[in-house]
Amino acid sequence: MVPAVDGGTRIFSTGSEARPFTVFPLKCAVQHYAWGKVGPESEVAKLISSNDPSVDIEQEKPYAELWMGAHPKGDAIICDNRISQKTLGSWISKHPDCLGSQVKDVFQGQLPFLFKVLSVNISLSIQAHPNKELAVQLHAQFPDRYPDKNHKPEMAIALTPFEGLCGFRPVEEIIGFLKNVPEFHAVIGNEAAELLENSSSDPRQISDALKKCFTVMMTCEKKTFVDQLNMLVKRVLEEAAGKDMAGSNGELLLRLHSQFPGDVGCFVIYFLNLVKLQPGESMFLGANEPHAYLHGDCIECMACSDNTVRAGLTPKFIDVQTLCGMLNYTPAPASEKIFPFIPDPSDPCVFLYDPPVPDFTVIKIEVPSSVKRYTISSIDSASILLVIRGEASATAAHPSQINIRRGSVLFMAANASVDLCINSLDGMLLFRACCML
Numbered sequence: 001m002v003p004a005v006d007g008g009t010r011i012f013s014t015g016s017e018a019r020p021f022t023v024f025p026l027k028c029a030v031q032h033y034a035w036g037k038v039g040p041e042s043e044v045a046k047l048i049s050s051n052d053p054s055v056d057i058e059q060e061k062p063y064a065e066l067w068m069g070a071h072p073k074g075d076a077i078i079c080d081n082r083i084s085q086k087t088l089g090s091w092i093s094k095h096p097d098c099l100g101s102q103v104k105d106v107f108q109g110q111l112p113f114l115f116k117v118l119s120v121n122i123s124l125s126i127q128a129h130p131n132k133e134l135a136v137q138l139h140a141q142f143p144d145r146y147p148d149k150n151h152k153p154e155m156a157i158a159l160t161p162f163e164g165l166c167g168f169r170p171v172e173e174i175i176g177f178l179k180n181v182p183e184f185h186a187v188i189g190n191e192a193a194e195l196l197e198n199s200s201s202d203p204r205q206i207s208d209a210l211k212k213c214f215t216v217m218m219t220c221e222k223k224t225f226v227d228q229l230n231m232l233v234k235r236v237l238e239e240a241a242g243k244d245m246a247g248s249n250g251e252l253l254l255r256l257h258s259q260f261p262g263d264v265g266c267f268v269i270y271f272l273n274l275v276k277l278q279p280g281e282s283m284f285l286g287a288n289e290p291h292a293y294l295h296g297d298c299i300e301c302m303a304c305s306d307n308t309v310r311a312g313l314t315p316k317f318i319d320v321q322t323l324c325g326m327l328n329y330t331p332a333p334a335s336e337k338i339f340p341f342i343p344d345p346s347d348p349c350v351f352l353y354d355p356p357v358p359d360f361t362v363i364k365i366e367v368p369s370s371v372k373r374y375t376i377s378s379i380d381s382a383s384i385l386l387v388i389r390g391e392a393s394a395t396a397a398h399p400s401q402i403n404i405r406r407g408s409v410l411f412m413a414a415n416a417s418v419d420l421c422i423n424s425l426d427g428m429l430l431f432r433a434c435c436m437l
C-alpha cells in the first residue's frame, strides 16, 4: 500500500522494482530562524500549508527558510515509502548516476547546490563569501570558523518585493553621504574621507580609497561609532517630522538601528547599494561581494558551503581583517546589481538565471493560462522543482500520476522529463534548480 504522505499526492514509479525511481515528491526542512517572517505572513509557511493543508502553521513562530536539497542539516524527506532510502541525500549516494554524467564526476557524487525559499522579516547580517582559493586557505587556518573548503556563490530571486544591500555604491553617492551625514564622516575621519573625495578617475585609486575608508570604519573604536550612531539616530528622529530623510538614508537607518542598536552595520548602509527587486528580478552574490538581505520573500540557490564572513548587523563574530582584505571594492550603481535572466530561444515559457559559476542555474518556467499541456524537459543534471502558482497532474516516463500544486517540491533525476496536464485557470509558475556544466 502506498500511503498518501504528501497531502494526498500520488507517487511516481518507474514501474519496475529493479530500476531506480526518477521523479518523486519531497517534504522539505523548515528552518525557524528568529529573523524569519512570522506565522501565516511567511511565504515559507504559505507554501508548505498550500501543499499540505494538514500542516499546522503556528501563529507566533518564525518560518524563515525552506531547504530543498540534501544538506546534512536539512536533508529533504522522500515522500514514497516504496523507496528504501528515507532522505534525498541517502538516495543520491545510492544512485549517483541520477546527478547526470558530468555533474556526478565534477562534484564527486554530491548534489552541487542547495535550493531555498527565504522569508525575511528582520535583516540578515551584512556578509561576503570567499572565493575557492580563499575558502581553502581560511578552512586550513580556522576550521572552526570556516567549516568547508568550498566557495558560496548565491542567487536570490524575489517572490515578493524584496530589499537587500549589495556591492559598493558609486563613489559620488558615498561622498554625498560624507557631506550630508557628519556622524558618518566622523567615523571615517578626515584623512580617509579626503582620500576618497580627492581620488581621480583611476579605478585602482578609487578601490584603494574605498578600502581605506571601509577599513577605518570597521576598525574604529566601538565607543566612537556607538556615540556617533546615537547622535545620528537622535538627529534623524528630530528631523524626521515632515522632512525628506533621503540625504541621510534616514528611513533605513532607523529601521536597522531598531533591529540592531549600536551595530556598526548601521553605518554600512552609506557604503552599500540599497537594491529593490520586484518579483522575478534577481541578485547574484559572487565571491567577495558585500551583501545583506533586508526584507521580503525570495527563492535562493547557492553552492553547498557554510563559509560566511560577516560585516555587521549581527551579534556573531566579525573577522575584520579577513573581511576588509577580501571585499570587492568596485563601485557600481544599484541598477547594475540586478542580474539579468535570459529567455530560452527554444521555449517561450522558460527563462534562465545562469550565473558565472558552475554550481547551479535556476530556471523559471511560466506557463500561460492558454497552455494546458506542457513538458518539463529532460536535462543531463538532477534538478529540484518548486511550484509557486497553479495546479497540474504530472506524469513521468512510466505512466503514474501525481498531483502537484503551489508548494509542491519534486526531485527530478538527470534525463527525466515530466508531462503536465494543467488544471488551474491562471497557468503555472515553477522554479527549477539544476547544474548546467
Ligand SMILES: [Zn+2]
Pocket (backbone or CB within 6 Å): 127, 128, 129, 154, 285, 291
Ligand atoms: Zn550570503
